[in-house]
Amino acid sequence: MTTPQTHSTSRITRDDERWSPRLWALLIVLSLALFLDGLDVSMVAVALPSIGAELDLPTATLQWVISGYVLGFGGFLLLGGRTADLLGRRRVFLIALGVFALASVIGGLVDSGALLVASRFIKGIAAAFTAPTGLSILTTTFAEGRQRNRALSVYTVFGASGFSSGLLFGGLLMSLGWRWTFFFGAPFALLALVAGFALIPKDRPDTRGGYDLVGAATLTATMLLLVYTVVTAPVTGWAHPVTLASFVGVAALLSLFVWVDAGSVSPWSASASCAAARSSAPTSAPWR
Numbered sequence: 001m002t003t004p005q006t007h008s009t010s011r012i013t014r015d016d017e018r019w020s021p022r023l024w025a026l027l028i029v030l031s032l033a034l035f036l037d038g039l040d041v042s043m044v045a046v047a048l049p050s051i052g053a054e055l056d057l058p059t060a061t062l063q064w065v066i067s068g069y070v071l072g073f074g075g076f077l078l079l080g081g082r083t084a085d086l087l088g089r090r091r092v093f094l095i096a097l098g099v100f101a102l103a104s105v106i107g108g109l110v111d112s113g114a115l116l117v118a119s120r121f122i123k124g125i126a127a128a129f130t131a132p133t134g135l136s137i138l139t140t141t142f143a144e145g146r147q148r149n150r151a152l153s154v155y156t157v158f159g160a161s162g163f164s165s166g167l168l169f170g171g172l173l174m175s176l177g178w179r180w181t182f183f184f185g186a187p188f189a190l191l192a193l194v195a196g197f198a199l200i201p202k203d204r205p206d207t208r209g210g211y212d213l214v215g216a217a218t219l220t221a222t223m224l225l226l227v228y229t230v231v232t233a234p235v236t237g238w239a240h241p242v243t244l245a246s247f248v249g250v251a252a253l254l255s256l257f258v259w260v261d262a263g264s265v266s267p268w269s270a271s272a273s274c275a276a277a278r279s280s281a282p283t284s285a286p287w288r
Contacts, residue, residue: 042166072124
């Protein structure tokens with residue numbers, strides 16, 4: 001009697017197995033997405049003086065060109081990982097890459113400070129979905145041990161080099177104008193999107209449990225308020241009543257999330273444990 005094959009096409013490599021060109025290409029696609037996430041933060045920082053001069057933006061608004069991205073990324077990072085479990089890693093990764101590319105183009109076209117900050121916030125949200133999803137795809141493709149450690153090394157080097165090389169690319173692109181620091185990431189995100197569509201293995205969404213809307217809302221609100229407080233505290237002051245009240249709000253929202261999660265039929269803590277277990281468990285279907 002034969003065991004039925006699962007619908008997932010992900011493949012776990014063996015420690016003694018050499019990577020095929022296709023597997024290398026998949027790793028590069030995942031690493032490129034992380035590279036763009038890091039690049040976007042430091043590259044745009046170089047363009048802030050020119051952005052402020054052309055759009056006549058005060059310093060407080062210019063800060064949010066950077067902080068808006070950080071707020072979107074930090075506030076939705078945990079939600080991005082859970083969404084990938086429920087909707088499928090491949091689908092979430094590709095959609096988020098498309099949103100990242102679109103937000104890059106919009107950011108380079110706008111002439112309003114509010115729209116610029118909004119595009120940065122959306123771009124940060126997109127990065128919050130690609131980062132955990134890309135890591136999940138990596139851990140379910142490479143076997144735990146030497147193979148996964150090797151893949152993670154390549155992955156993290158790309159991420160770190162993206163952040164460190166942002167100043168270099170930003171300086172070079174400023175000769176063309178500050179808008180090119182926004183446009184720059186779009187073609188590479190589209191390239192990763194097209195390549196990812198062909199290379200990323202299909203996977204079956206996790207149908208167990210469900211989507212805890214209340215838990216998702218409270219957790220995301222907690223993360224958003226926490227990141228917002230940390231970002232604004234250096235300006236308002238760490239001992240300022242507004243900052244202290246924000247931290248109290250974070251504690252209250254976190255307590256509400258823990259209470260909601262404890263009574264949920266699909267708690268986030270349990271789903272995180274299951275996701276971690278699945279990432280280290282081999283699958284029986286071939287990667288192709």
